[in-house]
Amino acid sequence: MITTTIEDIFSRNVPGIRELLKDKHIGIAGCGGLGSNLAVNLVRMGAENLTLVDLDKIEASNLNRQHYFADQIGMEKTQALRTNLLRINPEVKLTCHQLRLDESNIAKIFDDREVVAECFDGAENKALLTGMLAASAKLVVAVSGLAGTASAEKLKIKRPIRNLVVIGDGDSPDCREGLLSPRVSVAAAHQAWAILDHFLKEGRSCNL
Amino acid sequence: MQLVVNGESKDYNINDLQSLLDHLDIKAETVVVEKNGQIIARKTNCQLADGDKLEIVRFVGGG
Numbered sequence: 001m002i003t004t005t006i007e008d009i010f011s012r013n014v015p016g017i018r019e020l021l022k023d024k025h026i027g028i029a030g031c032g033g034l035g036s037n038l039a040v041n042l043v044r045m046g047a048e049n050l051t052l053v054d055l056d057k058i059e060a061s062n063l064n065r066q067h068y069f070a071d072q073i074g075m076e077k078t079q080a081l082r083t084n085l086l087r088i089n090p091e092v093k094l095t096c097h098q099l100r101l102d103e104s105n106i107a108k109i110f111d112d113r114e115v116v117a118e119c120f121d122g123a124e125n126k127a128l129l130t131g132m133l134a135a136s137a138k139l140v141v142a143v144s145g146l147a148g149t150a151s152a153e154k155l156k157i158k159r160p161i162r163n164l165v166v167i168g169d170g171d172s173p174d175c176r177e178g179l180l181s182p183r184v185s186v187a188a189a190h191q192a193w194a195i196l197d198h199f200l201k202e203g204r205s206c207n208l
Numbered sequence: 209m210q211l212v213v214n215g216e217s218k219d220y221n222i223n224d225l226q227s228l229l230d231h232l233d234i235k236a237e238t239v240v241v242e243k244n245g246q247i248i249a250r251k252t253n254c255q256l257a258d259g260d261k262l263e264i265v266r267f268v269g270g271g
Contacts (some may be wrong), residue, residue, distance in 0.1 A: 126267040131240040135247040175270030
């Protein structure tokens, strides 16, 4: 058996990034196309302390864009994602909640999280979580507008109000027209970068 | 009254947030609204005053 160390896993990472992200508490609200790909990106950069929340089980229709596999159909998303993330870095520490997020539990579940990624599918859920958490002075990294076939270059990172980063194209069609893996993956990668950027800036301001 | 909505200053013939959203044909449940730097709690109406600055962040589905 090949023995792999954590240092081996991160030997090609940008120096200092794993150390920066390793102990940061990051919440992921929704483990679908955005949440599953975002979690993979964060863990590959060195994040180890994630809260994963989702109500759903994996369905066949998820596999066109979500980071799951055919043999995981029927599993709870939070548990399947835990399995997949531990296969990348066996040292990740994950808190999983298999439940529906709503007005009664959003604040409590993400209470100890400095940054929360909004990774829902529905517009009303996106607005609910984003409004509640941005008002409570957490950084929310949300996505709005990624359906259709337009170039992934159109997915921009904007900061419209305090405590909020929104990624999207601003004018994408209704998601009932379908969602494609490249656009969902780029949006999730932008979320991962926006979270990294937040902690890089925070680190710089502390060192001044 | 004069309102600055998403950076654009315009004259509106309305008095409250819900009327503004109706006027703009926006469903209140799909937006986060900030008025003069404060987020307005979801589905809460509020009076608007001349010169108020509003940021309306719209969400569309997909994820």
